[in-house]
Every structure is written in C-alpha cells, then in structure tokens.
Amino acid sequence: MLDHVIKGATVVDGSGAPGFIADVGIRDGRISVVGTVTEEARSVEDATGLVLTPGFVDPHTHYDAQLFWDPYATPSLNHGVTTVAGGNCGFTLAPLHPDRPEDADYTRRMMSRVEGMALVALEEGAPWNWHSFGEYLDALEGRIAVNAGFMVGHCALRRYVMGPDAVGGQPSQEQLAAMVRLLREAMDAGAWGLSTTQSSSHSDGDGQPVASRHAQPAELLALSRAVGECEGTQIEAIVAGCLDQFSDAEIDLFVEMSAVAGRPLNWNVLTIDAAVPERVPRQLLASEQARKAGGRVVALTMPILTPMNMSLGTFCALNLIPGWGPVLGLPVPERIEKLRDPDVRTELLRRARSKEAGVFRRLSNFGRYVIGDTYSEANAGLTGRVVNDIAEERGQEPFACLVEICANDGLRTVLWPMPTDNDPASWALRAETWQHEDVLLGGSDAGAHLDRMCGAPYTTRFLGDCLRGRKLVGLEQAVKMLTDDPARLFGLRERGQVREGWHADLVLLDPERIDAGPATLVHDLPGDSPRLDSRALGVRAVWVNGVEAIRDDVVTGAVPGRVLRSGRDTETVSTR
Numbered sequence: 001m002l003d004h005v006i007k008g009a010t011v012v013d014g015s016g017a018p019g020f021i022a023d024v025g026i027r028d029g030r031i032s033v034v035g036t037v038t039e040e041a042r043s044v045e046d047a048t049g050l051v052l053t054p055g056f057v058d059p060h061t062h063y064d065a066q067l068f069w070d071p072y073a074t075p076s077l078n079h080g081v082t083t084v085a086g087g088n089c090g091f092t093l094a095p096l097h098p099d100r101p102e103d104a105d106y107t108r109r110m111m112s113r114v115e116g117m118a119l120v121a122l123e124e125g126a127p128w129n130w131h132s133f134g135e136y137l138d139a140l141e142g143r144i145a146v147n148a149g150f151m152v153g154h155c156a157l158r159r160y161v162m163g164p165d166a167v168g169g170q171p172s173q174e175q176l177a178a179m180v181r182l183l184r185e186a187m188d189a190g191a192w193g194l195s196t197t198q199s200s201s202h203s204d205g206d207g208q209p210v211a212s213r214h215a216q217p218a219e220l221l222a223l224s225r226a227v228g229e230c231e232g233t234q235i236e237a238i239v240a241g242c243l244d245q246f247s248d249a250e251i252d253l254f255v256e257m258s259a260v261a262g263r264p265l266n267w268n269v270l271t272i273d274a275a276v277p278e279r280v281p282r283q284l285l286a287s288e289q290a291r292k293a294g295g296r297v298v299a300l301t302m303p304i305l306t307p308m309n310m311s312l313g314t315f316c317a318l319n320l321i322p323g324w325g326p327v328l329g330l331p332v333p334e335r336i337e338k339l340r341d342p343d344v345r346t347e348l349l350r351r352a353r354s355k356e357a358g359v360f361r362r363l364s365n366f367g368r369y370v371i372g373d374t375y376s377e378a379n380a381g382l383t384g385r386v387v388n389d390i391a392e393e394r395g396q397e398p399f400a401c402l403v404e405i406c407a408n409d410g411l412r413t414v415l416w417p418m419p420t421d422n423d424p425a426s427w428a429l430r431a432e433t434w435q436h437e438d439v440l441l442g443g444s445d446a447g448a449h450l451d452r453m454c455g456a457p458y459t460t461r462f463l464g465d466c467l468r469g470r471k472l473v474g475l476e477q478a479v480k481m482l483t484d485d486p487a488r489l490f491g492l493r494e495r496g497q498v499r500e501g502w503h504a505d506l507v508l509l510d511p512e513r514i515d516a517g518p519a520t521l522v523h524d525l526p527g528d529s530p531r532l533d534s535r536a537l538g539v540r541a542v543w544v545n546g547v548e549a550i551r552d553d554v555v556t557g558a559v560p561g562r563v564l565r566s567g568r569d570t571e572t573v574s575t576r
Contacts, residue, residue, distance in 0.1 A: 055082025109205025190565025
C-alpha cells in the first residue's frame, strides 16, 4: 500500500523536460510511482490544475544555529526548500576545543557580528553541547524538518588549532598538519567540504578580521588538497573581489584551490547590473580559467532583488563601506554629532561613491531611500516616503535630510534603499548570465542577517516572476535551476528530480498564485529577538522524505529531514 498519492498534477520533474500530467505515489519516503496509480493508498489528494516539482535546494544558507530553535528552517521550508547547504563563508559552530570553553563565546559573538544573528538567540537557542564536527551533526540528527548538509568553516579549524593566535597569526607546520587532520575528521563525519573567507567585510565580535582572512595561499591549498581526498566534497570560498570584481591574484587562488582539490568551488554573490557591464565577464573569467586548469569555479547569483533593511543605529551593510565603520561604530550620541557634521558627511559620501566601495556603491544614493518604521513625533507621516521628496520640501541635501530624520529617532529609523539595478537592461543581462554553465541560482543567506534582509523566498518569487511577470525563463527551466542544478553541483544522491525510486522531496504549487509576500518584521527568535519573515503564496504542500512538512504555508510539526553527510548522501563531483 502506498502512503500517499498526488493525483493528476502537472509534473515538472526538474530535468528541464516539458511538464506532463501524472499521478505520483509515495511509499517509505521514496517516489514509488510516476504515471497512473492503481494501487491503494492511505491518503489521496486531487492535484488537478496544480504543479508538482522536486523540492528546492538552497545552496547558500546559514541555518547552522537556527535549526536548533526552528527545526523547520522557516521561511525557507514554507517556500518549498527541502534541502539547505549550511556552514558557508568559513563560519561554523564546530569544531570547538574541549579545553577552551571560551571558544564558544568567541564563536557566538563572531556569528552575531558577521552574520547578523541575535546574540541572545545564539546563547539561548542552541545547546552548545558538542566539540567535534561530528558531534555537532549528531546534535541535529532526527530533529530537523529539512535536509541539511554543512561545510566545515575554516575559522573554526584555525581557532581550534591555534587558539586566539588564529586571528593575526600564521600556523607552524605542525599546526597546519593538525588543521588538515581536523578537516579530514570533519569530512569523515559528514562535512561537505571546506568553506573559507578572505573578504574584507568579515570581522569578528572584537572588530578584528576573522581568522581565515589571515591565511596565506599555501594554507588554503593544503586544506583544498585534503578536500580532494574525501568522497562527495566541495569548496565554498569568499574573497574581497566577490563584492565587485576579482583581482588577478584572487582568480589565480580560486583556480588553484579547485584544481588541486579536483572539486567544484562555489562563491557568492555575482551581482548583475547593466550599469557595470564589465563585472560579469570579469567575474566569470575565474570559471573559464578554472576549466582550463582542471577545476571548476561556480558563481551563485540571485534571481530576485532582495530588499535590505538598513539603519544608522545598528550594524548593517552601510558599516561595510570603507571609512564608514569607525563613524557608525561610535556610541549613538557621538555618532549623531559626527553625522551632523557637513565635513564628515562629505567624506562619507566620497568614500561610498569611490571605486574601493565596490558593490556597496549601490547604497550611496541616499535620496532614493524609502523611510520605513519611525519612532518619534517629529517623523510622523514619513513612513513610506522617499528621501528625495522630503529633502526637496525641506530644502536640504538628501543625505543631510536622512541624517536628521534618523537623529530624531535616536538612529532607530528603518531605511529601505531602492535598488539601482531594476531596469530592463539589467534583467536582460541576468537572463543571459543564467545560461552560463558555471552560474547557479542561490545566495539567499537564509538564517543570517535576520533583521536586515530576507532572501529565503527567492524560490517562490522567482517562479511567480517566470509564470506571470517578466517570464525570462520558462517554468520547466526555472524549476531545473532551483532543483536539479544545485543537486548535481553538490552530488546529492537521488534528489533533485521527480523520479521513481528517488527521495520524495516534493512541492505542490498553484501556478496562478505562486509568489512570496512582503517581508515583515516579527519577534519570534529566542529572547524575543526580531527577524524578517515572508509568507509563501500558492504553495499547497511540501513533502520532505515523503512526509508532509508544510500544508498551506503552515508547518505540520513533522521533522522528517535528514542530516546529509558527505560520501553517504553525496557523491563526488570531480573536475578531472
């Protein structure tokens, strides 16, 4: 007897082939039948007019901590994501040295600073009862509603072996050998491979460059070689040039890391803007050179524009603009005084519009910011208004106007920058870039920057745009880009398509309604901390390993997800 039958759905199977009408039967967590079901089933539903797809695979998340207090990985699961890749950007919660309990506190403060996770949520929401990477994976086993795989972070490896010297120091030969052994142990326990960062935007809780930023190429290559010695592994890496354009040295580093490992290396995020036409070919030069050298470098790019919640009062992307961090890091009264100084504002604007600001130049047109939540009588009626309009009414320069609005709220004002790359030429360039063999959709950062952005709904918003909006990609190709393409990059075994015998990770959706609601601020994290959430529209149901996990945007309470471990659940995707 089948466990469940979905009758008469239009099956878009993830292969890119045309959709077809069929019944799909589920038994023991697997897809048992795709076609006409005649066997009896414990439950049956009519899916006439609905579309059935494989579960979506999000290749870049930071759910490492959130899964402990939110096993449903919301809102990703609501939006059809059944498999998440975590442990990215060099940051993981394990391994932790058993003789240094202070390392857990350091890790929490680093994650709070660099990935925008509420410190109280990290302290209260996770058990922190592990030391090895395997023990961390075991702590999640059997208690999550999504499938989850994790890279092991370079910062954690360095901290474990070098202690506080990981920040600023260089490893001895013995320490480097110990790091390699620790990485191998993590991969033997199921880590998907190595993640690392050299990005200038990544600082720890003390404001210092995170540990992996101090690594020299020889260290990165030694770790990359170790990745190539284990089955079903990958590399994920970030460098400063990911934010704008790679240097020659960064391209060489990516190419060497992938080639010596014989494994794909993915990075994020490829920002596509027709106003900077030279960026895409420069960034994809790394992919072209990697293939010539026997490697593969894959760029992740988002198929939607993700609104960013800004504030002059709390850490956000503005802090990452060169020269802005010292000013925005001052105590609020001093910060307001500095921001009100015309000479300081002039210098901040100069730095924000300089080449060194890279992709953050997009944030420098303060007249195009929209005022969000306000907190003072002086700002009554400004919510939803554009700064340019307010500045014109007041006879002020836009940045000066924005500073005064924020100062009235003690810098608590919520700001929404309007995207600069929402023009037809940029969307045409995106559609063209998506066709490149080394470009993959992803980069949601789901689980991170919780009160600043909400990238998790990219799956449903993209499908809605493909069906009823710009229609840059057909439905079958769009589904493949969200399912089988990332599954094949990671070598996921028997996931990514609706095929008989494969795992029953499935999404049933209404093509007339599929979309994502607006991002709204909710306070549902441990310690009543805030995050942005977004409702899924038109998602009828989501199954993970054959068990219904979502029905009409509501979690069922089931936790059928699995910790996906390298080798067992992933196969090697070799570049050689």
